[in-house]
Amino acid sequence: MSKSAVMAVGGGIGFLWVALAVLSSMSAIQGLQNDRFDWFMGWGLVGVLLFIAGLAALVGTWNHLYRVLRED
Secondary structure, eight states: OOHHHHHHHHHHHHHHHHHHHHHHHHHHHHHHHTTOHHHHHHHHHHHHHHHHHHHHHHHHHHHIIIIIOOOO
8 A cells, every 4th residue: 555545544543533523521511411420421431532533543654654654
């Protein structure tokens, strides 16, 4: 596969996870507004973990393509 195709797949997954993190964080805020602390904690934790995973996917894809794989 070409580097651009791999970056599209890895970047797409990373951006999808970050988007899901934003949506779950919005749900957590809505739970806090509804006085549901358990809802806030659950979806807040999911949002944080998805954000970390998305950021790791983006950085990891870039790092692997442009720093680890060297075309000789």
